[in-house]
Amino acid sequence: MQLSATDQRRHVLHVAQPVDGGVARVVTDLVKSQLSAGMQVSVACPDSGCLPDAVRGLGSDVHRWAATRSPGPGLPDEVRRLARVVDELRPDVVHAHSAKAGLAARLALRGKVPTVFQPHAWSFEAVGGVTARLALHWERFGARWATHVVCVSEAERLTGQRSGIDARWSVIPNGVDVERFRPRAAQAARAGLGLCEQAPLVVCVGRLCRQKGQDILLRAWAEVTERMPMARLVLVGDGPDGPGLREQAPASVRFVGAVEDATPWYQAADLVVLPSRWEGMALVPLEAMACARPVVVTDVDGARESLPPALVPHGLVPAQDPAALARALVGLLGDPPLREALGRAAHRHVLNTHDVRHTTDAVAAVYRALPGVGPIKCRESINP
Structure with a gap:
């Protein structure tokens, strides 16, 4: 230039x-x-x-x-x-x-x-x-x-x-950098992370703090595992709420701490969730969608604007509502063809607008x- x-x-x-x-x-x-x-x-x-x-x-x-x-x-x-x-x-x-x-x-x-x-x-x-x-x-x-x-x-x-x-x-x-955050087959990404499980995998990336709402997610997760006992949740990140969250988390939840690059975790996920209490426009859902993964997010500032229209009915839930969050997670985890279609729509949306x-x-x-x-x-x- x-x-x-x-x-x-x-x-x-x-x-x-x-x-x-x-x-x-x-x-x-x-x-x-x-x-x-x-x-x-x-x-x-x-x-x-x-x-x-x-x-x-x-x-x-x-x-x-x-x-x-x-x-x-x-x-x-x-x-x-x-x-x-x-x-x-x-x-x-x-x-x-x-x-x-x-x-x-x-x-x-x-x-x-x-x-x-x-x-x-x-x-x-x-x-x-x-x-x-x-x-x-x-x-x-x-x-x-x-x-x-x-x-x-x-x-x-x-x-x-x-x-x-x-x-x-x-x-x-x-x-987001659409060259860095890009689709990859989930099984290949899981192999790269040393994950051998074939179970449904939900990933939440974010600082472990009140804003990001992981405490709400753990309350919702209890209902998810009642319906889908094999489901697994990975929390990527660290922060002041980490010790308390670890104390209340069941065995189906894994904490991996802060990572330099969350891309492989997005790619390994069947579904990415961010249950924030407030935002301006969160980057995590955009990064996940760039990797062709559907997301479930709470209806805070910027969330509705960041989603493609096809994903809104399935991936947007009221803030601080564990029951609604659990229903959305179970609904998408139980419908692989829908997840795949929404992931493709999400990827196109990020390429075009974000x-x-x-x-x-x-x-x-x-x-x-x-x-x-x-x-x-x-x-x-x-x-x-």
Whole structure:
């Protein structure tokens, strides 16, 4: 790709906390795309999780920004440290990912540098009571210091708008690398993982935490195994709820911990499930569908938008409803031809609407429209 000298001088600073899970994958894909386009890209994040090494491996500068996952008494120091990073780098654009980074970046910059805020699910949905009211108050106030807010689903944008957040919005659906996440025969994938079982296999990929709803899944799983005693469930990931979940899980549930690449687990599954309590638009269902696997997800922000129409009646269930979740799992596990047809439809859907190259192009268009930023090209990234 040929870039002008103006394009090549553009400097984007991504600020991220958390540094794992879906946020890390989104940031990594953007960094890869932008570096491929000849831009200067830096990342400020804690020196933990998978993100720092991933973006260093791509050639991005990484600046250690010590910050906890949630706001706390150390927030003023975190804001000052981030302000020093920005003063040192003098980027053209700051792109802050998720609630914590969005909080710190907007407090540090206060509109002095074009700032894109991407919530990846709203902070006030993750908490309750007084904390939720404080989080909502901040999001309403802090919107004045975001030049642009990027939501990953129309539902996420509507949640913000209905909650009184006044911003300049864009909706850019999440995308996945369709060359990395691709179909493979389940038996071959299972053999590669050392799985010899022929039993029906359900896989759940995600951080073991309240948001992702694995506790709800385990309650549903008891009903699934009453109907289908041979069924097996694999939980891929780790997190604060891990010890408690392991205590209540029956023998038919296996915990494999965090993995560098979940692709083989998607490919090994008959069915992938994500029973989240809240999301913006989860990446796990998109990754699973790219592997031609049907999914069962809860009807939270972004879920309905992420599914092909054929899958909605079978794969979308109310949030926090173990009985409905169990019915959906049993229904699909008991109908292999339907699963195969839905998997094919899911794969086509992701290729057409959730290829990450569409996502990175749309983000580049947002940058171009920011005051004082000017031309930016950002194509041919994930698969140059």
